[in-house]
Amino acid sequence: MTALAALIRRDIRIALRVGGGALIGVLFFLTVVVLMPFAVGPDLALLSRLGPAILWLGALLASLLTLDRLFMADHEDGSLDLITMSRTPLELACAAKALAHWLAAGLPLIVATPVLGLLLNLDMIATAAVALTLLAGTPALTFTGMIGAALAVTLHRGGLLMAVLVLPLSIPVLIFGVAASQAVIVGPMTFGAPFSILCALSLVSLVIGPFAAAASLRHGLD
Amino acid sequence: MTLIDLANPTRFLALTARVLPWLAAATIILLTIGLYQAALAPDDYQQGATVKIMFIHVPNAWLSMFVWGVMSIASLGTLVWRHPLADVAAKAAAPIGAAFTFLALLTGSLWGRPMWGTYWEWDARLTSVLILFLMYLGLMALWRAVDDPSRAARAAAVLTLVGAINLPIIKFSVDWWNTLHQPASVIRMGGSALDKSFLIPLLVMAVAFTLLFVTLHLAAMRNEILRRRVRSLQMMQASRMAFSSDMAAGSREDNASKEAGAA
Numbered sequence: 001m002t003a004l005a006a007l008i009r010r011d012i013r014i015a016l017r018v019g020g021g022a023l024i025g026v027l028f029f030l031t032v033v034v035l036m037p038f039a040v041g042p043d044l045a046l047l048s049r050l051g052p053a054i055l056w057l058g059a060l061l062a063s064l065l066t067l068d069r070l071f072m073a074d075h076e077d078g079s080l081d082l083i084t085m086s087r088t089p090l091e092l093a094c095a096a097k098a099l100a101h102w103l104a105a106g107l108p109l110i111v112a113t114p115v116l117g118l119l120l121n122l123d124m125i126a127t128a129a130v131a132l133t134l135l136a137g138t139p140a141l142t143f144t145g146m147i148g149a150a151l152a153v154t155l156h157r158g159g160l161l162m163a164v165l166v167l168p169l170s171i172p173v174l175i176f177g178v179a180a181s182q183a184v185i186v187g188p189m190t191f192g193a194p195f196s197i198l199c200a201l202s203l204v205s206l207v208i209g210p211f212a213a214a215a216s217l218r219h220g221l222d
Numbered sequence: 223m224t225l226i227d228l229a230n231p232t233r234f235l236a237l238t239a240r241v242l243p244w245l246a247a248a249t250i251i252l253l254t255i256g257l258y259q260a261a262l263a264p265d266d267y268q269q270g271a272t273v274k275i276m277f278i279h280v281p282n283a284w285l286s287m288f289v290w291g292v293m294s295i296a297s298l299g300t301l302v303w304r305h306p307l308a309d310v311a312a313k314a315a316a317p318i319g320a321a322f323t324f325l326a327l328l329t330g331s332l333w334g335r336p337m338w339g340t341y342w343e344w345d346a347r348l349t350s351v352l353i354l355f356l357m358y359l360g361l362m363a364l365w366r367a368v369d370d371p372s373r374a375a376r377a378a379a380v381l382t383l384v385g386a387i388n389l390p391i392i393k394f395s396v397d398w399w400n401t402l403h404q405p406a407s408v409i410r411m412g413g414s415a416l417d418k419s420f421l422i423p424l425l426v427m428a429v430a431f432t433l434l435f436v437t438l439h440l441a442a443m444r445n446e447i448l449r450r451r452v453r454s455l456q457m458m459q460a461s462r463m464a465f466s467s468d469m470a471a472g473s474r475e476d477n478a479s480k481e482a483g484a485a
Contacts, residue, residue, distance in 0.1 A: 144384075147380070147381070147384055150380075151364070151377045151380065151381060154373070154376075154377055155364075155367060155368050155373065155374070155377055157367050157368070161363060161364065161367050164359070164360045164363050165360045165363075165364060165381060167356075168353050168356040168357045168360060169357075169384070169385075171349070171353050172353075172391075175349070204387075208384065208387070212380055212383070212384050215301070215380050216376070216377055216380040219301065219376040219377075219379075219380070220373065220376055220377055
């Protein structure tokens, strides 16, 4: 347990310090959201309708961008081999790493959401809904993305290949995240149904992600 | 003859060489019968002649999921039993499955245009099949991104098993979300909802397409085995050439051989 706590603390500290790149994700998120009004035009009514979708897409891309570093940096300096050989089960270590990554890179995105909501002309309730769905949904993005990160590090290929592998897996999260936020803003649907499916997706990926990532690390590293 | 006996690629090649012509013949015969029956099947009272797209669309859609199932079993073979032909089977199946999935999407949208009034609809079944198609493409990209086949095999196996979660979602999407795509009508509780004049050609076509997949898959596996043999022969030849030039250079001048070795 202490080993896992130490691992989480270490990962968060690395991610937040110089060269960690967790906060670059927030900057990227901001940039993507700011780009959107240039693409669709500064029509406030349209922006407030598209707001949840824009915020979700931005968060998805930002979390994908930072996932690259999840195992790669540890692989480069050799600490990934130590983690693989340590007495702590690799599945738990993977889960701890993903949790640390989410705390360092996912939570800042959610904190930034209200500010970006202002830019997109979202009202209080809509912003809260988007932030809540992001809070429930981004763990799923991190934990499924971890599978892609583990595959990428074993293959010594990152970037584009990882995006191609991870993005299809994240489509359900995107669908239900946006559906739940839209339900609050316009929809006839209730907020509860898509939101509970979103939570279920997060829980399922919480179980599957660490096992799949650990399997691919175990089979892939040599 | 068990699965373990097939682990020897030479034995596998010999067996498939004998089986393949028969499989191909059976596929052609069944496809001919199925297409003939489908052409003779009556027009639907609502859909007219467009109902005949179903005879192509449904087998393709079935196979798009069946192939991923085959790949999942092969991936288990790679990860659990280390069966030497499992990764060959998984690799050979991916492009075929992608083709079936693409055809299912294509025929579906051709049918959807006159019936639903749109080529594409963001319906649960359509979306989940599109995800399946994207995952086939991602898997093929993964196979192509790595030059060492055994390394790529294990990574692809993990991804295939993760992607298998999508299969039940596709199957039950029409029951869970009440959307535009019609619910299951062939295999369901309380017997098929299809009339016999449609059901029999459809089943013949389904069997024919499955045989088509088996034929193409075995042929692709043979090609993959031969491709790997050619590759290892080329690598052996290259290393032999490097070695002999090394020796020749070494007999002439010692320093040159060191340089060649470093290069």
